[in-house]
Amino acid sequence: MQYIENRTYDEISVGDTATLVRDLGAKDIELFAVMSGDVNPAHVDTEFAKSDMFHKVIAHGMWGGSLISAVLGTELPGPGTIYLKQSLSFLKPVGLGDRVTVRVTVKEKIDEAHRLILACDCTNQKGEVVIDGEAEVIAPTEKVRRPRVLLPEVHLHETGEQYRQLLAATHDLDPIPTAVVHPCDTLSLIGALESAKEGLIIPYLIGPTAKILAAAKEANRELGSVKIIDVPHSHAAARKAVDMVRDGTVMALMKGKLHTDEIMEAVVDREFGLKTERRISHVFVLDVPHYPKPLFITDAAINIYPDLNDKRDIIQNAIELAHALGIDMPKVAVLSAIETVYPKINSTVDAAALCKMADRGQITGGLLDGPLAFDNAISKSAAEAKGITSAVAGDADILVVPDLEAGNMVAKQLIYLAGAESAGIVLGARVPIILTSRADGTLSRLASSALAQLFAHHLLQVKP
Numbered sequence: 001m002q003y004i005e006n007r008t009y010d011e012i013s014v015g016d017t018a019t020l021v022r023d024l025g026a027k028d029i030e031l032f033a034v035m036s037g038d039v040n041p042a043h044v045d046t047e048f049a050k051s052d053m054f055h056k057v058i059a060h061g062m063w064g065g066s067l068i069s070a071v072l073g074t075e076l077p078g079p080g081t082i083y084l085k086q087s088l089s090f091l092k093p094v095g096l097g098d099r100v101t102v103r104v105t106v107k108e109k110i111d112e113a114h115r116l117i118l119a120c121d122c123t124n125q126k127g128e129v130v131i132d133g134e135a136e137v138i139a140p141t142e143k144v145r146r147p148r149v150l151l152p153e154v155h156l157h158e159t160g161e162q163y164r165q166l167l168a169a170t171h172d173l174d175p176i177p178t179a180v181v182h183p184c185d186t187l188s189l190i191g192a193l194e195s196a197k198e199g200l201i202i203p204y205l206i207g208p209t210a211k212i213l214a215a216a217k218e219a220n221r222e223l224g225s226v227k228i229i230d231v232p233h234s235h236a237a238a239r240k241a242v243d244m245v246r247d248g249t250v251m252a253l254m255k256g257k258l259h260t261d262e263i264m265e266a267v268v269d270r271e272f273g274l275k276t277e278r279r280i281s282h283v284f285v286l287d288v289p290h291y292p293k294p295l296f297i298t299d300a301a302i303n304i305y306p307d308l309n310d311k312r313d314i315i316q317n318a319i320e321l322a323h324a325l326g327i328d329m330p331k332v333a334v335l336s337a338i339e340t341v342y343p344k345i346n347s348t349v350d351a352a353a354l355c356k357m358a359d360r361g362q363i364t365g366g367l368l369d370g371p372l373a374f375d376n377a378i379s380k381s382a383a384e385a386k387g388i389t390s391a392v393a394g395d396a397d398i399l400v401v402p403d404l405e406a407g408n409m410v411a412k413q414l415i416y417l418a419g420a421e422s423a424g425i426v427l428g429a430r431v432p433i434i435l436t437s438r439a440d441g442t443l444s445r446l447a448s449s450a451l452a453q454l455f456a457h458h459l460l461q462v463k464p
Helices: 026-036 046-051 061-074 161-168 186-197 209-219 234-246 260-267 308-324 346-359 374-378 380-385 404-416 442-462
Strands: 003-005 017-023 082-090 099-110 115-123 129-138 145-147 176-181 201-207 227-230 252-255 281-287 295-298 331-335 367-372 398-400 421-427
Touching: 017 061, 026 061, 061 082, 061 099, 061 115, 061 129, 082 115, 099 129, 161 281, 161 421, 161 442, 176 186, 176 234, 176 442, 186 201, 186 209, 186 252, 186 442, 201 209, 201 234, 201 252, 201 442, 209 227, 234 252, 234 260, 252 260, 252 442, 281 308, 281 404, 281 442, 295 308, 295 404, 308 331, 308 346, 308 398, 308 421, 308 442, 331 346, 331 374, 346 367, 367 374, 374 380, 374 398, 404 421, 421 442
Parallel strands: 176 201, 176 252, 201 227, 295 398, 331 367, 331 398
Antiparallel strands: 003 145, 017 099, 082 129, 099 115, 115 129, 281 295, 281 421
């Protein structure tokens, strides 16, 4: 066990010194900005910093000052020290990757009230003094030796960062013509208009013109040259949207203010719909705090109790979406309650069969493993504790759930308890379907549109 121990006033002599060495990383700057609220772009905006006087991101000046405080409070004099004064001169900037050595040296002892005057300086790896100053403290008179407290591990997550990267990946792509089905409320209309503004889609607004215009007025949005296709109601809007896919006018569908069943009924119509040989399924793409990459969950919206063949198609759909996002060999975790095959739990048997199907080329383009419990799929430490040796466990890209109930619960728990942002699309039809929820914000709607745009362009590349 490590201990923290002070030096009392009587134990300290003039000339005594203590040091601390710290390398400046991006996380240090981000943590200090979060703690202090100082978001000066010189510290947190890379593009701005390039044009600033130092031409690089630099640390907050008081980051170095806080290191001096750390030495005084933990080393010399240590626990029990009372800070009275501190003067600092900031002589040079500290940039990312710099190694800072902090040194405090006792200059003077003042017996009255057991005060100390200490010289304080910070130097970089070149030996240059970056901060210089002097501190006055009251030194402790009683000995303190305590176990060193272990600090919690801090994970920084910028909400929506994964989605901003997703949007950035679409910048060089042409927007895709998209049938927006019954956008007769402000949320769905704004989602379509913002997606158009970002260059993701070219919207065709299908629905009762009066209702669409009323929604635009309520949202205080101008429709400009956006094309409106007038139909009497939501069922007609769904049928018209499907027709526009079949005649080649649009490359994607977007759900507006109507029930999912309404739009999907038109999509799966045997004679006039958009079915392919592949089972239609939904894929959530979640931006989860503390998970280092987008997390796919399928199927949590379309297939209630999929059988083995359905699950094969569900997996293949998700793998193809991962390919469209630039993930060459996505890691697919087939979930169950346990990580061993147990005949009384059907999902474990399905998981084992799906992995063997992948071995035999019936599922391609991804790396499968299962059955895996949720913790083993996303946590390396949990997988190691269970003795699981797997390239997928602890690093999954895609989570394949046993049924819709399980998938819906997993996705909603991540959204509402873990703070995940959600986006998602329906695949397996002729074109991707942007299936948003009433609870989705604008960023989630944009991310869903970006998924559809990337997937539609991917289809153009892979079609013979």
